Amino acid sequence: MAAVVxxxxxxxxxxxxxxxxxLGGGTADNGTGPQRKVxxxxxxxxxDKRGDVALFTRDAQGYELWTVDxxxxxxxxxxxxxxxxxxxAAQAAAAPxxxxxxxLNAAGLWKVTGDGHATKVVKxxxxxxxxxxxxxDEFSPLSVNGVAVADDGTVFFxxxxxxxxxxxxxxxxxxxxxRIAGKPLSATQKPPDADPNKTGAxxxxxxxxxxxSASPLAWNDGNLYVHTGRAILRxxxxxxxxxxxxxxxxxxSLKRPDAPFKPFGKxxxxxxxxxxxxxxxxxxxxxxxRTTGDVYYGAGAYRPGTTTEIxxxxxxxxxxxxxxxxxxxxLRNAQQTVYQVAKNGDLTAVTAGAEALSTTNGYxxxxxxxxxxxxPKCTATNDQSAVVRLRLPTAEN
Numbered sequence: 322m323a324a325v326v327x328x329x330x331x332x333x334x335x336x337x338x339x340x341x342x343x344l345g346g347g348t349a350d351n352g353t354g355p356q357r358k359v360x361x362x363x364x365x366x367x368x369d370k371r372g373d374v375a376l377f378t379r380d381a382q383g384y385e386l387w388t389v390d391x392x393x394x395x396x397x398x399x400x401x402x403x404x405x406x407x408x409x410a411a412q413a414a415a416a417p418x419x420x421x422x423x424x425l426n427a428a429g430l431w432k433v434t435g436d437g438h439a440t441k442v443v444k445x446x447x448x449x450x451x452x453x454x455x456x457x458d459e460f461s462p463l464s465v466n467g468v469a470v471a472d473d474g475t476v477f478f479x480x481x482x483x484x485x486x487x488x489x490x491x492x493x494x495x496x497x498x499x500r501i502a503g504k505p506l507s508a509t510q511k512p513p514d515a516d517p518n519k520t521g522a523x524x525x526x527x528x529x530x531x532x533x534s535a536s537p538l539a540w541n542d543g544n545l546y547v548h549t550g551r552a553i554l555r556x557x558x559x560x561x562x563x564x565x566x567x568x569x570x571x572x573x574s575l576k577r578p579d580a581p582f583k584p585f586g587k588x589x590x591x592x593x594x595x596x597x598x599x600x601x602x603x604x605x606x607x608x609x610x611r612t613t614g615d616v617y618y619g620a621g622a623y624r625p626g627t628t629t630e631i632x633x634x635x636x637x638x639x640x641x642x643x644x645x646x647x648x649x650x651x652l653r654n655a656q657q658t659v660y661q662v663a664k665n666g667d668l669t670a671v672t673a674g675a676e677a678l679s680t681t682n683g684y685x686x687x688x689x690x691x692x693x694x695x696x697p698k699c700t701a702t703n704d705q706s707a708v709v710r711l712r713l714p715t716a717e718n
Contacts, residue, residue, distance in 0.1 A: 343374055343686065344389045345707030346645050353393035354708075361385060363706035364410035365604075366688035367421065368679040370611075374686060374708055375421055377410055379701050384410075386421075386437055389708075398437035411535035411604060413677075416470045424468040424535075430478055443478065443493070460498040462489070469538035469545060477501075477545055479536040486512045488529035488536050488549055490556065502547070502556050502563060504528045524556050524563040532593075533605040539616070541609040548607040548618055552593055553662065566616065566662055567591040575624045578670035581635055582714055585623065585669065588662040594621035606657065608678040608685075610713060614664045617685060619657030619675050635673045648707060649674075651691040659687065672711070684710040 345359035354374075361378030368374050372391040377384060383404035388396045408428040415421055416432075422442070423431045430443035446461040462480035466488075469477045476493040482505055489503035502524035506512060512530065533550025540546075545556040546566065553567035567588050575586035606619040635658075652674045659671040659678065677688035690706045 340709050340711045342645070343708045343710050344376060344387060344395065345705065346648050346709075348644050352395075354389040354395050355393070357395055359387060359706045360704070361706060362701040362704040363676050363688055363690035365413040365423070366677040366679060366686065366708055367413040367415050368681040368686050369415035369419070370681060372682050372684075373415075374679075375413060375415065376688060376706060376708055377413055377423065378704075378706050379406070381701055386433060386435075388435065396435070398435075400433060400437045400439050402439035402441075403431070409604070411466045412468050412537040412606075414468045414470045414538075416476075417472060417474050422468045422470060422476060424465045424478060424537075426464045426466060426535075430465040430468060430476075442476075443498075455498055457493065457496050457498055460491075462491070466535050467537040467547070469540040471540050477538055477540065479538060479547065481531055481536070482506065486531050488531045488547075490524070490529075490538070490545070490547060492558075500525065501545075501558065501561050502527065502529065520564055521562050524561045527563050529554070535604040535606075537605055537607045539607045539609045541611055541614065544609075546607055546609060546616055548593075548605045550593065550605055553588075553591075553607065553616065553618055565589065567593055567618070567660075567668070569593070572624050575668075577627075578623055578635075581671055582661065582669045584663070584667035587666050588668040589666065591660070591662075591668045592620075592622070592624050593618075594623075594625075604676065606675065606678045608680045610680045610683075610685075612683065613713075613715075615713070616662040617671065617678055617680065618660055618662075619678060620660060621658065623658070623660075623670065635670060648691050648705065652689055659685075680713070683713055683715075685713055686710045 342355035344354040347356040348358050349356045361380040364377040364379050366376045374389045376387040383406055384400040386398050386400055408425045411424040411426050413423050421433045423433055427445055429441050429445045431439050432442050433439045444461050445464050464481050465478050467479035478491055480489045487506050490501055492499045492501050529549055537548050543558055545558055547554045555564045555566050569592050571590040572592045574590050578585045608617050657675045658673050659675050661669045661671050674689055675687045679686040688708050690704050692703045696703050
């Protein structure tokens, strides 16, 4: 891929791996991905197995879809069906047929083709989601806050129950919607004070509290990972059992992260400090490395009562052009720290500054955005977006 390389410290080494600009960070209106200027407010990003990157942005008119292939060729199209939309995209996911799914909160779930044609798949109009298997045309949740697509094209999405702080997870297959996780609450039921998740508990009987402005999903080999904003959970879809992955079991045991990919505790003890709603906040994000099974997610502070800032050694550095340096120096303050849950259960911090995550072919793709420091906040009219990637460590490095 045509890319601009900047330094990135890995495992505390000063030599380290490289981070590449894949799309954006440049000043041109044409050329390869790293040469391009990507104007517009970042909405979300995903990748597919081929290594193609899809980035959704929003400007004053509406949504645009930017794609870049492994050779650096960029395609930019408008998404006319979303013109005038002010809804934030909670998550994007690539499907095996080459299409994209976009979880658009109160605006529902959309399927978008590479030429920008968008079709609403799930509408959002009901007070409370239906709890039994129903035809798609009869199902209407309050909002769609996350989406993932399995290898066979099965779609999973998250849904918030109205005013009950309850998260539900649904499966969409063959025109039928089925709830597979989350316990709906009646209008008179009080949400539990504590998260009652237990290892191997029936997913349908488990209350899932909402703790962030999005509840993204990640799929890998029969497992569906859920970022609730308070924890990272794994749903074994074959048995519909739920297992905690990052669950605040013993946050006092966590050390301060001092180098990228260096373990600072066990994931089961990890703390998920998720973003909240508001103009300065960001969305939660999650992805799984299909090769290693490692989970990557975005969150704030590594331990309760600590600052969200981590050491400067986690930031990107290198011999950058002036526009690239300006871009990185003005990353939005609200952006997340990226954490890794290794297959052995170790918890590490990877880098600081992310709005959306995706993994494919041994790389972690990170979407970021920036706006002029003189502006009070980033908007669709002054924002710029970019996608960078870093090669993930293997057992040999």
